[in-house]
Amino acid sequence: MSLYSALYAGVSGLGAQSTAMATVADNITNVNTVGYKGVTAQFSAMVTGSGSRNSYTAGGVTAAPQALISAQGILQSSARLTDIGMDGAGFFVVRSSTAPDAPIAFTRAGAFAPDKNGYLYNQSTGYFLQGWPLDANGNYVNNGSLDALRPVDINALSGSATATSTLSARINLQNSSPAVTAYTPGDMNSGTVTPAFSRPIDVYDSQGGAHTITLSFTRTGTNEWAMEVSGGGTLLRSGTVAFNGNGSLNLAGSTAGLFDNLTGIDWGNGTDLQTISLGLGSDGGLNGLTQTGEKSTLYSYEANGGLMGDVASVNISESGVVSAVFEDGTIRAIYQLPVATFQNPDGLTAISGNAYVASLDSGTPSINSAGVSGSGKIAAGKLEASTVDLAGEFTNMIRFQRAYSASSKIITTVDEMLQELGNIKR
Template sequence: MAFTQGVSGLNAASSQLDTIGHNIANSQTVGFKKSRTEFADLYAGAKAGLGVQVSAITQGFSQGALETTDRDLDLAIQGGGFFRLTDGQQVTYSRNGQFQMDSNGFLVNNTGGKLTGYPVDDPTSANPVVLAGAQPVAIQVAQGDLDASATTSGSMTFNLNSTDTAKVDTNGNAIAFDATNPKSYNWQTSLTTYDSQGNAQQVNMYFVKSATADNSWTVHALNKGNEVGTSNLTFNENGKITGGDTLNLSFNPNNGAANINANIDLANVTQNSGSFVVKAAGQNGYAAGSLTGISIADNGDVMGKYSNNQSRALGRVALASFTNEQGLKPDGNNAWVATTNSGQELLGSAGTGQLGSLLSQTLESSNVDLASELVTMIVAQRNYQANAQTIKTQDQILQTMVSLR
């Protein structure tokens, strides 16, 4: 019987050494998760026992070290979850975030598996919405240009000098506003807007201090010499705006594009001591732009970056988790497939529920501890030698019995 016990021990120790060797071989594999050989004794009604068997090879899904890189498409999951990949036939799961964009705009790993995620409702929209509840699809980055968008709103923040005086002539009469006459206005600035074809339309703004009312100004907006909007600004004794806080622009760019109708928010304009200074100015229009690159946000949003300084969500990386990660079946190429033991995939966005956050320009290293594996290998080797010794001892006993006279 000792032969059977010894052989079972040799087989078990050999299996453990195989597992350790596999771990060591993949100590530099991105996203690799180490395994462990677990044993159970064999009795089958025998008092002395029949030896040992490999009861399971379990996987350890502990977090690997995070290392920064210089690639926008390198991703790491900090916390729970797996990347969800498809080759068109089978869905696999991985912690390896080494992605690249193929010739068709799909985000793929080194074996061609396509990263899946949630699509957006309208990729051509100025403000696409991610459909986080939809079925994940292979993420594809559209290579077309981003269409131009006309200005419809904007805002400006500036301070008007409270010590300024009205522009009057030698007789004390207010000088009529004339954009070509600098003596008819106190200050001037400009705001670039865009028409529906993406052409820049310069709007020049002139500020005239009232000659008849304290704390009152008139702003004249001109495009190509034509007045396209006006607003009367009033302030209280503390310099806070009390009226005219919206400048309505309306004009025809006269180039075949649609009329521009935009509301410029002036709610943060003040009238205090000090020089006229524009602190902030912006609007929501832009010219057409071509794709210059992509990046991935912490929540998994795939953001397209365009030459017109715009960015748009093109989709969102979907992460998957499982009730029983140990039930996942290794499928090679650093990936797993779901089984009945793992349960169905539980999908979600990064940072929700038990799913970790996503880090771009980062990779998760193997969670193999080389020092620990080498120590375990020494123990497994001694175990193998010890079991071999039991077989040798049993052989000597049998030889002694055969030699009896």
């Protein structure tokens, strides 16, 4: 009977509008939730298939909530350096704890801060940020497996020691310095010849102990200098440095192998034998050793390594490299953050804590560094705002309320018609 189908259609309308109102309630209450993606109610007509030319059977309506997970929220500035936003496609990879077998989840809520142990986690949801640990050279291996990720621990290197592996310097030698009449390799190290210019540079062994390597120079002729590299009272390297007429370095005229790596350095304290790469300029360049009329001086130098103290702050680049800044000013890259992308991000399954898990509809995640293979870039010191449009939600609230009232009116009207039908018998 068509009247009964109209009654059921009214009931389905009440259910559908209730579902739609629930999405509005969730959206409005999460208007300030970081990384929240608004939910819309998609209405669909239900057809019984029993209609005919002379009668019609109502099917009603159903509502299917759809989260617009792929929508991009506005990136807003944050006062915390460890807060990160995603500019583009993709999700941060998180776990519910620091255990390596804890369940994996994906989120755009980047309000991360160190916990008491130094792990970056979302304080409001309790999820821990995951990344690839970097080796001493800043490298990592992406084998596509989520199991290779580890919780980001900003204190991972605190108290550890790294041996100096590179030493570079920019030094100018004055072309009017007096030339020595007699020189034998090792004379500056032994004190027989006083260097025209000499500078000590601190380096570190494998246990973080400080040592001094001294670069000494004395002019031996036109555009020609003797150089000695010494450390721990031992002569490590000596030879002739040649310069071109414009004061740039002439490698062809210099002693072969003079600028090669220093190998097998033994500090005599039980630490590992050390190899240090020398960066003293390129052939014909002005980026290392030079010779001009200016006074001999050390413009700049850099030697890595040392004993890592406490972490003073954290830097996160747009490519997702997490670097620890130590109290002595040393900066070390410690993690590479992955960005997980999906073929159908709107098909992800939402879970508590403003996070998602993969589903059959979303497909499996692809993990890459930020900005690679379609993944978004990371914005440090920013947070992604909720995608909810408050004005639009209030408009929807009015629509759904009116539709709910209209559906209830269908029920009361059908009830009156059925009552009239029952009165015919009387």
